[in-house]
Amino acid sequence: MSSSLAKTLAESARSFDSTGSEVDYEPAALRIARPSAKPASGVPVLAGPARLGCRELFKSYQKGSVGIPVLQGVHFDVSDGEFVAIIGASGSGKSTLLHLLGTLDKPDAGEVLFDGNRIDNLPATSRDLLRNRHFGMIFQAYHLLPELTAFENVLAPAYIYESTLGYWAKRKQYRQRAMELLELVGLADRAKHKPSELSGGEMQRTAIARALMLKPEVLLADEPTGNLDRSTGDQVMKTLCELNEKQNLTIIMVTHDPLIAGQADRTVQIAEGRIVG
Numbered sequence: 001m002s003s004s005l006a007k008t009l010a011e012s013a014r015s016f017d018s019t020g021s022e023v024d025y026e027p028a029a030l031r032i033a034r035p036s037a038k039p040a041s042g043v044p045v046l047a048g049p050a051r052l053g054c055r056e057l058f059k060s061y062q063k064g065s066v067g068i069p070v071l072q073g074v075h076f077d078v079s080d081g082e083f084v085a086i087i088g089a090s091g092s093g094k095s096t097l098l099h100l101l102g103t104l105d106k107p108d109a110g111e112v113l114f115d116g117n118r119i120d121n122l123p124a125t126s127r128d129l130l131r132n133r134h135f136g137m138i139f140q141a142y143h144l145l146p147e148l149t150a151f152e153n154v155l156a157p158a159y160i161y162e163s164t165l166g167y168w169a170k171r172k173q174y175r176q177r178a179m180e181l182l183e184l185v186g187l188a189d190r191a192k193h194k195p196s197e198l199s200g201g202e203m204q205r206t207a208i209a210r211a212l213m214l215k216p217e218v219l220l221a222d223e224p225t226g227n228l229d230r231s232t233g234d235q236v237m238k239t240l241c242e243l244n245e246k247q248n249l250t251i252i253m254v255t256h257d258p259l260i261a262g263q264a265d266r267t268v269q270i271a272e273g274r275i276v277g
């Protein structure tokens with residue numbers, strides 16, 4: 001078991017005291033060591049140990065008494081530092097697969113593995129902590145909090161992650177990181193804007209910055225350019241490609257757009273519940 005995952009799981013066991021109250025622990029932002037940068041050659045890392053993957057994944061949804069099979073034995077791996085696009089027709093199960101990989105939902109059968117360790121069957125608290133520590137997520141509809149500014153939205157995972165005391169103890173570092181992330185996505189001058197005062201591309205870039213707040217190792221992106229026009233979508237893709245290339249961020253992105261998918265290292269196509277190419 002990798003040491004960082006072992007640490008997360010050990011902490012999930014002791015992050016609640018015997019009364020069930022949450023106990024403060026050191027923030028992920030200060031603990032997760034970044035993997036080394038991708039080689040300058042820019043050659044995609046297609047081989048090497050799997051970071052995130054799944055084995056014979058099955059998932060159906062129940063509609064009344066009828067089961068709708070969506071995933072029917074999906075099996076694939078994503079390497080450290082790889083940028084993979086999942087493509088397929090509408091309704092083929094792309095988002096379902098992403099949610100299972102991100103432990104937002106559970107498969108009916110099969111396994112999801114992170115650094116070789118099974119994660120789909122962890123208790124809910126451990127899955128929450130795992131996502132908080134290791135995964136960042138972005139969605140087509142951004143899911144920003146409308147009453148908060150861009151800066152506060154980026155900071156929000158730190159509030160959620162920390163106890164009040166813990167947050168205040170590290171407030172300065174968190175605020176500095178939130179500002180650095182807004183600079184990274186080119187939005188330093190929009191820090192005080194609320195989502196209603198941002199364009200679609202700016203909202204998505206804010207959501208990317210928020211997803212990076214606690215230094216995830218894997219970014220799961222569900223149609224990140226789906227609501228954007230081509231040129232704004234290109235800006236968002238540029239940001240994702242730079243994060244992948246310069247910071248070795250592993251990215252798994254769902255898209256129905258072949259042009260967007262073409263910017264990833266590798267494309268995985270899903271049809272009729274299976275990987276077909």
Ligand SMILES: Nc1ncnc2c1ncn2[C@@H]1O[C@H](COP(=O)(O)OP(=O)(O)OP(=O)(O)O)[C@@H](O)[C@H]1O
Binds near residue numbers: 061070089092093097
């Ligand atoms: N909660 C649910 N209950 C019942 N059926 C669902 C549920 N979520 C998804 N489905 C069905 O599962 C199938 C796969 O959905 P999913 O969202 O994974 O597809 P997708 O490939 O991401 O589609 P799109 O590209 O249109 O977003 C669809 O037929 C959808 O109607």
